[in-house]
Amino acid sequence: MLILWGRLNSHNVKKVAWLAEELGLPYERRDIGGKFGFTDAYLAMNPNRLIPTIEDGDVVLWESNAILRYLGSRYGGDAFWPADPATRAVGDKWMDWMFSFADAQRDAFINLVRRPEGERDRAAVAASAKVSGAMMARLEAALAKTGWLSGERFGLGDIPMGVYAHTFFTLPIDRPALPAVEDWYRRLTTRPGYAANVMIPLT
Ligand SMILES: N[C@@H](CCC(=O)N[C@@H](CS)C(=O)NCC(=O)O)C(=O)O
Incomplete structure (x- = not known):
């Protein structure tokens, strides 16, 4: 299942959570960043010390708009990724x-x-x-x-x-x-x- 890392009071995390629901993608959001701090395991995935990051199987990705483009093009079809x-x-x-x-x-x-x-x-x-x-x-x-x-x-x-x-x-x-x-x-x-x-x- 898709894992979305990041506290939901972040604008950039909200974008990804919203898109996952638009696409009907099951996902689990895990709080990190802000008052939750960071773990070494998280920083190994995203050395920028920023949220969000996703794990989609073997794909680990950060930068919220890159994540939107990845999810939209992979799972959204023409509605989310016009040819x-x-x-x-x-x-x-x-x-x-x-x-x-x-x-x-x-x-x-x-x-x-x-x-x-x-x-x-x-x-x-x-x-x-x-x-x-x-x-x-x-x-x-x-x-x-x-x-x-x-x-x-x-x-x-x-x-x-x-x-x-x-x-x-x-x-x-x-x-x-x-x-x-x-x-x-x-x-x-x-x-x-x-x-x-x-x-x-x-x-
Ligand atoms: N360009 C990055 C910006 C990420 C960013 O600035 N995230 C903020 C929250 S919106 C952050 O990680 N702040 C530090 C923290 O939450 O500890 C993206 O779009 O993913």
Whole structure:
């Protein structure tokens, strides 16, 4: 059975757990990282001291988006790994764009979720919210055209930003009006794998 290593309050672990459920893949998630620390056996699999890592039989893999691509292409068929490279590239670019968005949203997340109230840097939160909102406006333009980040239907390209969108819409920050992004987020919330693994309290 697929083993997913990583605490579930990690954005990058949520992506993989959500995809496993979209694919109907039985898996076992094992807590590691953060307050759980690391073991030597884990660091032998992933020397980066980061989560997630998967074990799928003999395949050991880290880097969350590489894991999504591996699972999607191996188990997802055309819905998760379109044979046409141009169709695949539509969502693929948003997968990697997510890391820029994560950098933008990090200060808001760390201050508002991981720091006690008295230690929060309000200026950093405001700056982070502003850049995140401006980046979301680019998602708005894309979603207004196609409905999904992967194109005409849900796919791998929706997963990384789908995870970060939940944080964006949950943090107590100022947000611009984003009707197409809000509609996409609402559609994501109806997916059982998203509800179970992503729509959990931010910690
Ligand atoms: N590019 C890596 C980033 C992984 C990463 O930064 N993971 C964070 C959690 S989201 C982590 O391992 N933090 C240290 C820890 O949990 O102890 C990936 O996508 O897998």
